[in-house]
Amino acid sequence: MDQKKHPLNRPAELVVWQQFLSGDTVAFAYLMSSHFQVLFRYGSKFSKDKEFVKDCIQDLFLIIWERRDRLNSEVAVKPYLMASLRRLMNRSGQSRTGLSNEIPGENQEGFDIEYSxxxxxxxxxxxxxxxxxxxxxxxxxxxxxxxxxxxxxxxxxxxxxxxxxxxxxxxxxxxxxxxxxxxxxxxxxxxxxxxxxxxxx
Missing domain, CATH: 1.10.10.10 (Winged helix-like DNA-binding domain superfamily/Winged helix DNA-binding domain)
Incomplete structure (x- = not known):
């Protein structure tokens, strides 16, 4: 698929998602490539460990591929992936540091906006x-x-x-x-x- 010629507006994105759910590996690869940068930027606002962020994104896509037969076919794809990454990073971060299951509080570090x-x-x-x-x-x-x-x-x-x-x-x-x-x-x-x-x- 040509990403420049076919920007991921909502309907097109949903079509790709549904193709992925049916087991289309090309759609899966496109889903990863078209969302990786957005997910990486978002994940990097929670952790300065870039390799950790990349690992979590890779794990996320492996998880959704394995569970694709159980996923909802009607989702807002980008928010869904961002929410899933946020939860996965939280769980993975807890397992690495032994933290409690609570997301860091309002006054703790944990979200850093890089403005453009x-x-x-x-x-x-x-x-x-x-x-x-x-x-x-x-x-x-x-x-x-x-x-x-x-x-x-x-x-x-x-x-x-x-x-x-x-x-x-x-x-x-x-x-x-x-x-x-x-x-x-x-x-x-x-x-x-x-x-x-x-x-x-």
Missing amino acids: VEEEYIEQESVRVITQRFKKLLDELPKRQKEVIYLKFFQEMDRNQISEVMDISPQTVSNLLQIAIRQLKEYWKVELLTLLLVHFY
Whole structure:
């Protein structure tokens, strides 16, 4: 399959997923190659051990291949894979360190956003400076608030997809977004926030 000529929009992605479920090895290879970078970037926000992240991604695809006859044929593929990787990394990390079964708390390290806002959205120098200052504010948010902002604005996921990835309720997603944006408003000018959110929505 030609990835450049056939970008993975939702319907096409679902077709590939269903072909994979039927045992199509070409679809399986395409599924891996087309999602690897997204999964690697996402996994790298939880762990700085790049080899560990790669191993977890490889394990994830081996697991879904082995269990393909039991998987749902109607899924949002990217959120499903991201949620599965998140859970797998959590379990694998616990087995490596002997940690409890709980995901790290709000104030612990565990989610690091690497921004590419300048390259993707910003061309004017004045706006670039504003973005750098806005990034600093985002970096001061608690871990889960940073993650929900990343999934919403950088991965363009809706509330239900974020809920699936983070394993929290849709209402909790809304609450986290509202709290994060309220905190940003408290520490920065409203017009700055409005300017940057226009780029993200």
